[in-house]
Amino acid sequence: MLHPSLVNYVASRREAPSPHFSTLSYPERRAANRRRAEELRGEPEEMAEVRELKLSLQGRELSSRLYIPKGDAGKALVIFFHGGSFVEGDLETHDTLVRRLASQTLMRFLAIDYRLAPEHPFPASLDDARDVLHYVDENISEFADERSRIIMMGDSAGANLVAVTGTSVKNSVERLCAQVLIYPTLGPELVTGSAHEFGTGYLCDVDELRYDYASYLGGYHDHSDPRVSPLMSTDLHDVVPTIMVIAECDPLRDEGLAYAGLLEHFNVHVVLLEAKGMIHSFMRLASIIPEARADMDDLAQHLRRFVGDEA
Secondary structure (H helix, E strand, C coil): CCCHHHHHHHHHHHHHCCCCCCHHHHHHHHHHHHHHHHHHHCCCEEEEEEEEEEEEECCCCEEEEEECCCCCCEEEEEEECCCCCCCCCCCCCCCCHHHHEEEEHHCCEEEEEEECCCCCCCHHHHHHHHHHHHHHHHHHHHHCCCEEEEEEEEEEEHHHHHHHHHHCCCCCCCEEEEEEEEECEEEECCCCCCHHHHHCCCCCHHHCCCCHHHHHHHHCCCCCCCCCCCCCCCCCCCCCCEEEEECCCCCCCHHHHHHHHHHHCCCCCEEEEECCCCCCCCCHHHCCCCHHHHHHHHHHHHHHHHHCCCC
């Protein structure tokens, strides 16, 4: 059931819906996403320092933003990949979210402006995620203390990139100690019970997701490829410990539950956090929904335990 604190917000969005996604260009949708993020910005957490960085990867350069919180514990660097159905989102749309998590975990965050579809279709963003991980691992002193461990984190489509990357590298990157999957999208089929129950009217429309998956995949049609649908993975042995965050009223909820179970089947340590009554992308609503802030802070506490900081 939808949390009472969300009822009015969801009702207002239903009463004044955005133009149908198919009538807008991707630049128009991205601009609208940035405007919504600005409306929800609230009072951002102050950082000790924020640096705009360029990551020089093979044949390309990616923008990134390093957040250094006040009281930086120096134990871990979190590489963050934003959501947005593989076609939207950037450093600005998730700035408030990243600032709060950095502040609450006392960890440095490196947010990545990876390449988006349809201009850069599958597997471009996956290549970015993998290459960023290796670049940061090999050049850790550019971002954090040499002894810092690395955590990969993403929300929605960003969590898909993290899950696929985590499966491909497993424990071969010694600094990588955990992955955090926040309401991940795990394939284009979208046929679960939660997809049927919450797929319309809960601000994450499954028809729009399918539309965006088609743009993301371009001419690639093998939905059974684990790089497209991580739930099709046949070997998750040695994947790093995982925090899975799901939202009760999210069409992607059941996919997250299923993937958590699949990881556990392969003896991966999983912490499952369910945000009761919350919707997809609820963490971006933390400035106006106190319960969303509380769920974010709960995630932060669990993440600190993962690196041995119980404060």
